[in-house]
Amino acid sequence: MTEPSYLAAVRESYDTVADDYAALVRSPSELDPLSRSLLTAFAELVRTADRGPVADLGCGPGRVTAHMAGLGVSAFGVDVSPKMVELARSAYPDLRFSVGSMTALEIGDDTLGGVLAYYSTHHTPPELLPVVFAEFHRTLAPGGHLLLAGHVGTGEHRRPAHGYGGHPVAYVSYRLPPHQLAELLHQAGFTVTAQLVQEPDEKRNWKFASFLARKPTDEEAA
Template sequence: MPAIDASRLHTTARAYDAIAPQYVALVGDGLARLPLDRAIVEAFAGLVRQAGPGPVGDLGCGPGYLAAHLRDLGLDVFGVDLSEALIAHARERYPDLPFSVGSMAALDVADGTLGGIVSWYSLIHAAPADVPVYLAEFHRVLAPGGQLLLGFFESGGEPLSPFAHKVTTAYRWPIDRLAGLAGAAGFEEVGRMLRQPLENERFQHGRLLLRKR
């Protein structure tokens, strides 16, 4: 697999560092007002618990609200993000959880040790050609049968396309295309969800729940 362009990672990290306080205020309490999103996160947590013990990585964890929610669902969670400012916020707000600055394409995790991974809107800034690299890393660190939950902006029937995200360039993915890449990386689909945009949102949202073969 080719390496991820370090300059792209730097650009994304600095973009989130620059607006960290505003971003934290924007995401607020995370899933509190999103019952469908909570439902699939809770389904993911239930599948991880059912499969057996194993830590869960919240990759691209941002300010840490999702990691905290997973902890409350009984999972052993850690978070990783490129943004030093967002990791600093996560550590301050959730001092009981381990958070570290790093790339989810190069995790300091042994092969086959994680029970689950959540990538919640953290692949959206990846160049499409780089997404298989991330999926291969997720596959490497997950135990056999480990669960993977992807949250992303869905293309709504349009081709894969970039858009002007409020922080930095992001992509809207056709759910079938992303599911196909996950299948090629060694995952099988467990379930999927499409959620229509709320009043203050622009795009349809996709969720893929996957399992390492």
């Protein structure tokens, strides 16, 4: 498919802020206890199902990918920003990282045991989320698991002029209601098994939500 136009702005923006992003964003070990627990639970679900590796989509500088590997999961990262991928490869040379888009993944059908989309889909225009979620579903093996986490709201969007480190950026951030994200996952063929909405805290002034979902096996889908 032709690359959606919004991806150019996301790619250029994250190439620009990559170094400061890596310096400013917290590592998984510094997250709140609930967020850390969900990552651990996701890793256990993937290990138990034993359907294949985990793709960390929108992996940024690779810290969450490395965290998954530290939890005993075979994991690799994909990001639309070449600069982010460069930082990830430098920091974690034993792991695999590649440049790519969630709208057209270069991953075979039914090959993944897990898809991790950790704060990486909120720049996707809502009308294109079905395309992204369809790619998640296509690449997951039957019985595979998805962890989707990100900012939520009431349908508003933000178009900041500056990002990490004060650099100019051109992306848009969309904050959809949790029930809308859950419904889109359902429409893509997922079974949502858990949903957690967390209120703003001293470090984040917006709501954020996490969804654990599963691609049904062929027997369950029949």
